[in-house]
Amino acid sequence: MADKKQHILLDHGGGGQLSHELISGLMLPAFRNDILAQLNDGALLDIGANRLAFSTDTYVVDPVFFPGGDIGELAVNGTVNDIAMCGAVPLFLSAGLVVEEGFAMADLEKILASMGRAADAAGVKVVTGDTKVVPRGVADKIFINTSGIGQIHAGVNLSAEKARAGDCVILSGSIADHGMTILLQREEMAFEARLQSDTAPLNFLVARMLAASGEIHVLRDPTRGGVGSALNEIAVQSQVGIRIHEDRIAVKPAVAGVCDLLGFEPLYVANEGKLLAFVAAPHAEKVLAAMHEDPCGRDAAVIGEVVAENPGTVVMETRIGGSRIVPMLTGEQLPRIC
Amino acid sequence: MADKKQHILLDHGGGGQLSHELISGLMLPAFRNDILAQLNDGALLDIGANRLAFSTDTYVVDPVFFPGGDIGELAVNGTVNDIAMCGAVPLFLSAGLVVEEGFAMADLEKILASMGRAADAAGVKVVTGDTKVVPRGVADKIFINTSGIGQIHAGVNLSAEKARAGDCVILSGSIADHGMTILLQREEMAFEARLQSDTAPLNFLVARMLAASGEIHVLRDPTRGGVGSALNEIAVQSQVGIRIHEDRIAVKPAVAGVCDLLGFEPLYVANEGKLLAFVAAPHAEKVLAAMHEDPCGRDAAVIGEVVAENPGTVVMETRIGGSRIVPMLTGEQLPRIC
Numbered sequence: 001m002a003d004k005k006q007h008i009l010l011d012h013g014g015g016g017q018l019s020h021e022l023i024s025g026l027m028l029p030a031f032r033n034d035i036l037a038q039l040n041d042g043a044l045l046d047i048g049a050n051r052l053a054f055s056t057d058t059y060v061v062d063p064v065f066f067p068g069g070d071i072g073e074l075a076v077n078g079t080v081n082d083i084a085m086c087g088a089v090p091l092f093l094s095a096g097l098v099v100e101e102g103f104a105m106a107d108l109e110k111i112l113a114s115m116g117r118a119a120d121a122a123g124v125k126v127v128t129g130d131t132k133v134v135p136r137g138v139a140d141k142i143f144i145n146t147s148g149i150g151q152i153h154a155g156v157n158l159s160a161e162k163a164r165a166g167d168c169v170i171l172s173g174s175i176a177d178h179g180m181t182i183l184l185q186r187e188e189m190a191f192e193a194r195l196q197s198d199t200a201p202l203n204f205l206v207a208r209m210l211a212a213s214g215e216i217h218v219l220r221d222p223t224r225g226g227v228g229s230a231l232n233e234i235a236v237q238s239q240v241g242i243r244i245h246e247d248r249i250a251v252k253p254a255v256a257g258v259c260d261l262l263g264f265e266p267l268y269v270a271n272e273g274k275l276l277a278f279v280a281a282p283h284a285e286k287v288l289a290a291m292h293e294d295p296c297g298r299d300a301a302v303i304g305e306v307v308a309e310n311p312g313t314v315v316m317e318t319r320i321g322g323s324r325i326v327p328m329l330t331g332e333q334l335p336r337i338c
Numbered sequence: 339m340a341d342k343k344q345h346i347l348l349d350h351g352g353g354g355q356l357s358h359e360l361i362s363g364l365m366l367p368a369f370r371n372d373i374l375a376q377l378n379d380g381a382l383l384d385i386g387a388n389r390l391a392f393s394t395d396t397y398v399v400d401p402v403f404f405p406g407g408d409i410g411e412l413a414v415n416g417t418v419n420d421i422a423m424c425g426a427v428p429l430f431l432s433a434g435l436v437v438e439e440g441f442a443m444a445d446l447e448k449i450l451a452s453m454g455r456a457a458d459a460a461g462v463k464v465v466t467g468d469t470k471v472v473p474r475g476v477a478d479k480i481f482i483n484t485s486g487i488g489q490i491h492a493g494v495n496l497s498a499e500k501a502r503a504g505d506c507v508i509l510s511g512s513i514a515d516h517g518m519t520i521l522l523q524r525e526e527m528a529f530e531a532r533l534q535s536d537t538a539p540l541n542f543l544v545a546r547m548l549a550a551s552g553e554i555h556v557l558r559d560p561t562r563g564g565v566g567s568a569l570n571e572i573a574v575q576s577q578v579g580i581r582i583h584e585d586r587i588a589v590k591p592a593v594a595g596v597c598d599l600l601g602f603e604p605l606y607v608a609n610e611g612k613l614l615a616f617v618a619a620p621h622a623e624k625v626l627a628a629m630h631e632d633p634c635g636r637d638a639a640v641i642g643e644v645v646a647e648n649p650g651t652v653v654m655e656t657r658i659g660g661s662r663i664v665p666m667l668t669g670e671q672l673p674r675i676c
Contacts, residue, residue, distance in 0.1 A: 008441040013471030022469060030450035031433075031457065031464040043465035045430055047489060050386045056432035056485055057468045060476070092383055094394035095369075096434075096483045103346040112368035119369065126369040127381035130395045131360060132481075133351030135673055138398070140476040145434045147394055147485035151385060335473055 015225030016268075016329030020233075039237065040160055041082040041220060044152065051152040053086035055079055058096075058145040062336040064107065066185050068177075068197030071144055072111035074272060074338060076118035076126075077201045078223065079146040084203040085219045085275065087158040087210060088150030090122060095129040096145035101136045111142065122201035124148070153210050162217040163238035168284035169304040170277040172205065172297045173198070174250040175227055179269035180258050182337050195254055200273030205294040212290035215280035222276055223338055225329050228267035230276055231314045232328040239311040244304030244326070246319045267316075268329045270337045278306065353563030354606075354667030358571075377575065378498055379420040379558065382490065389490040391424035393417055396434075396483040400674040402445065404523050406515075406535030409482055410449035412610060412676060414456035414464075415539045416561065417484040422541040423557040423613065425496040425548060426488030428460060433467040434483035439474045449480065460539035462486070491548050500555040501576035506622035507642040508615040510543065510635045511536070512588040513565055517607035518596050520675050533592055538611030543632040550628035553618035560614055561676055563667050566605035568614055569652045570666040577649040582642030582664070584657045605654075606667045608675045616644065 011018040028037055035043045042055030059075040069077075076093065083090040095115065099108065119126050177198040184195055202221065209216060218238070222230035227249070235242045251259070251266045259266045273296060279287045284302055291297030314326040349356040366375055373381045380393030397413040407415075414431065421428040433453065437446065457464050515536040522533055540559065547554060556576070560568035565587070573580045589597070589604045597604045611634060617625045622640055629635030652664040 006443050008437050008439060008443060008446060008471055010439050010471050010473065013437070013469050019469070023467075026447055026450050027467060027469075030447075030454035031467075032454075033463045033465065035430075035463060035465040036467070043430065043432075045465065045487070047390065047429065047487070048386070048388045050388050052385065052487075054430060054432060054487060055466055056434045056483065058434040058436050058470050058483060060436060060470050060472050062476075091385065092373075092381065092392060094381075094392060094485050096394045096396040096485070098396050098398060098436075098481055099346050099351070101346060101348050105344050105346060108346060109364055109368075112364050116368035116370075125371045125373060127371065127373040127383065128393055129361075129365060129369075129374070131351050131357070131365075132396050132398045133346055133348050133673065134398050134478070135348065137475075138400075138478040138674070139481070140472070143436055143477070143481070145394065145396060145483035145485075147432050147434070147483075149383070149385070149390075149392060149487065335471065336476070 010335045015229050038159060041085040044086060053083045053088035053150040053152055055082035056145065056147040057082060058143055059338055060143045060336050061182065061338050063185050064141055066197055067181055067195065069199040070111055070114050071142060072114035073118040074199050075144040075146045076115050076122060077199050077272060078338060079148040080122045080124060080201045080203055081221045083148045083150035084206040085221055086152060087156035088152040090124045090148055090150040090203050092149045093119065093124050093126045094147045095126050097131045098139050098143040099131060099133050100139050100141050101133055103141055122203055156210055158216065158219050160218055160220065160234050160237040163234050163240050163278040163306050164217060165240055165306050165308040166281050167217055167278040167306040168281050168302045169242060169244060170279060170288060170300055171249065171303045172275045172291060173299040174252050175271055175274060176251055176255050176259060176266035176269035178272040179334060179337050180255050183334055184258065198271060198273035200296050202273065202275050202296055205291060205296040208290045208294050209277065209287050213279065213283040213287050215283040216277055216287065218278035220276045222271050222274060224270050226268040226270055228326050229329045235314050236312045241307040241310040242304060242314045243307055245317045248301055248303040250299055267326060272338065348673045353567050376497060379423040382424060391421045391426035391488045391490055393420035394483065394485040395420060396481055397676055398481045398674050399520065399676050401523050402479055404535055405519055405533065407537040408449055408452050409480060410452035411456040412537050413482040413484045414453050414460060415537050415610060416676060417486040418460045418462060418539045418541055419559045421486045421488035422544040423559055424490065425494035426490040428462045428486055428488040428541050430487045431457065431462050431464045432485045433464050435469045436477050436481040437469060437471050438477050438479050439471055441479055460541055494548055496554065496557055498556055498558065498572050498575040501572050501578050501616040501644050502555060503578055503644050503646040504619050505555055505616040505644040506619050506640045507580060507582060508617060508626060508638055509587065509641045510613045510629060511637040512590050513609055513612060514589055514593050514597060514604035514607035516610040517672060517675050518593050521672055522596065536609060536611035538634050540611065540613050540634055543629060543634040546628045546632050547615065547625050551617065551621040551625050553621040554615055554625065556616035558614045560609050560612060562608050564606040564608055566664050567667045573652050574650045579645040579648040580642060580652045581645055583655050586639055586641040588637055605664060610676065
C-alpha cells in the first residue's frame with residue numbers, strides 16, 4: 001500500500017479510481033484553473049467571439065496494428081471524438097510522434113497514411129506536428145499524441161455536470177469491442193472469434209443529435225474504463241444517481257464470450273466508437289431516431305435513466321432481476337489499450 | 339545506406355536533413371494541406387473572426403531534471419515559444435503525459451509543480467490533459483506533450499517565407515547553453531564548468547518587439563538543430579541567402595570551452611530561450627532597443643543580414659576573415675535534448 005503513494009502504478013493511467021486520485025491530488029493543484037477543473041473530455045474555451053473545444057490524448061496502444069484499425073486511425077478518431085463530446089465540430093489536429101530508433105519506415109508510412117485517411121473521413125486537418133526519435137529501448141515502437149481544436153455548435157452547452165434526474169441515458173451501440181480485440185491480439189490467443197475494434201469518428205453522429213434536440217445535457221465517449229467508469233464520473237460530477245438495465249446493453253456474442261472466458265466485465269472494457277448521451281426524457285425518441293440514421297448510431301438504445309436518489313452512484317438492474325452497484329473501476333484492467 | 343530508407347534513425351528526429359526528408363517525404367503527403375505545408379513553428383488558423391496559432395511538441399529530454407530547469411518547465415516554455423514565434427499571445431496549453439510504471443510520485447509532483455509555475459510565469463493556462471502509464475521498460479521515465487493555442491497579434495503576419503533581401507538578422511542572446519548543459523549532465527562529465535539551460539518563455543519579449551515595429555518578417559526559436567538549422571530552414575523557405583558574422587554570435591566562455599573540447603559546433607546546439615528575428619533594416623535599431631529592455635533580450639545583437647545571392651544558402655564570415663557555408667545539419671548531434 002505504501003508503494004501506491006510513492007510510485008506511479010499502471011492503475012494511475014487506467015481511467016479508474018487511481019487516475020481520479022492523480023488528477024485531483026496532483027494535476028488540479030498544479031494547474032489550478034476553472035477550465036481544467038470542469039474535467040470534461042476537452043476544455044471549453046472562449047477566445048474572442050468564438051467558443052472552442054480543445055482536447056489532447058496520447059496513444060500508446062500495443063499492438064500498433066490490430067483488426068479494425070491501427071494506432072494512427074485511433075489517434076485521429078480518439079481526439080475527434082473528445083472534441084465532438086464537447087458539442088463541437090472538430091476542425092484541426094496536431095500530431096506529436098515519439099518513434100523508437102529502428103522502427104520500420106514502411107510501418108510509419110502506413111500509420112501516417114492511416115492518420116491522413118482518418119482525418120479526411122472525419123473532415124479535420126492535421127495542421128502541425130512534431131517527431132521525436134528516441135534510442136532503441138527508450139520507447140516501445142511508437143506513441144502518438146493528438147490534440148484538437150473544434151468550434152462549439154451555436155447554443156450548445158454540454159458538460160458532465162449537467163445530467164438531471166429524469167434524463168434518459170442513451171448508448172450508441174454495443175460495448176467492449178475495442179478492448180477485447182486488443183487483448184486477444186496481445187495475448188496471441190487462438191480464439192476463433194474474429195473481434196474487431198470499433199474505432200470510428202463520432203462527430204457526424206453528434207451533429208445529427210444536436211440538430212435533433214436542444215435538450216442533450218451530457219455526451220461522453222466511454223474509452224478507458226468503459227461505460228462503467230464513464231457513468232460513475234458523470235454521476236459524481238452531476239451529483240445524481242444513474243440506473244441502467246443490463247438487458248438493454250448490447251454486447252456482441254463473440255465479445256461477450258471472450259469476456260466471460262477471461263473474466264472481464266464488459267462494462268469496464270474500452271470502446272473507441274461509442275458514446276453515451278444524457279437527454280431530457282421527452283426528447284429521447286427524436287434523438288434516438290436521429291442516431292439510427294447514422295452508421296455509428298444504428299444500434300443506439302436507451303439503457304437507463306437518471307434518478308435523484310443515491311447521488312454519485314450507478315446501479316444496474318441485472319438480467320436475473322436483481323440490482324447491484326456498478327462501482328468506479330479500481331485497478332487497471334488492461335494497460336496500453338489506447 | 340539501405341537502412342536509412344528502411345528504418346527510422348535517430349537523425350530523423352534531429353531537426354536536420356533527415357528530419358526534413360521525413361517531413362517532406364511522409365508527413366506532407368499523408369496530411370496534405372496548405373496550413374501544414376507552411377512549416378512554421380505552429381499552424382496559423384482562421385476560426386470565425388479569430389486568427390489563432392496552434393502548435394505541438396513532445397519532450398523526451400534526458401535527464402528529466404537538469405541545471406536551470408526540468409522537463410516540465412521545458413515542456414511549457416517550448417510550446418509557449420512556438421506559439422510566440424507565430425506572432426501570437428499564448429493562451430492555453432494541453433498536457434499529455436506518458437509515465438513509466440514505477441516512476442517516483444515525488445518526481446512527478448515536482449514536474450507538475452514546475453509546469454504550473456512555468457505556466458503562471460508565461461501567463462498561460464493548462465486547461466486539458468491526459469496521462470498514460472505504460473509498463474516498466476516501455477518508456478523511459480516520462481515524456482510530456484504540450485500543445486498550445488494563442489491569439490495572433492492584430493495586424494501581424496509572420497512566416498518563415500517572409501525573409502527579404504536587406505533584412506537584418508537579430509539573435510536574442512548567447513547560444514548552445516541548453517544543449518551543452520544536457521550533454522554534460524548525461525555524460526556525468528566532471529567539468530568544473532557550471533552550465534545552465536537557458537529555458538525561458540519568450541512571449542513577453544516577442545510582444546515588446548511586435549509593439550516596437552510592424553516590420554518584423556520572421557521569428558524562429560533555434561531549438562533542435564540550433565541556429566545553423568533554423569537559418570537554413572528560413573533561407574530555403576524564403577528563397578534568400580543569409581550571411582552571418584561569427585564574431586557577433588555570443589557563446590559563453592564556459593559553453594564555448596565545452597563545445598571545443600567535445601568537438602561540438604555551437605551553431606548546431608539546441609537553445610531553449612533564444613530567438614532569431616528577421617527585421618527590415620531601418621527598423622532593426624528600434625527592435626533591438628525594445629529587446630534590450632527585456633530580461634530575455636538583454637544581449638540581443640544583429641548577427642547578419644539577408645542577401646539576394648545564393649538563395650537557400652547560409653554563409654558565415656569567420657573570425658579569421660574567411661567565409662564558409664553553414665550547411666543544414668546532417669546527423670543527429672544529440673538525441674533527447676528536449
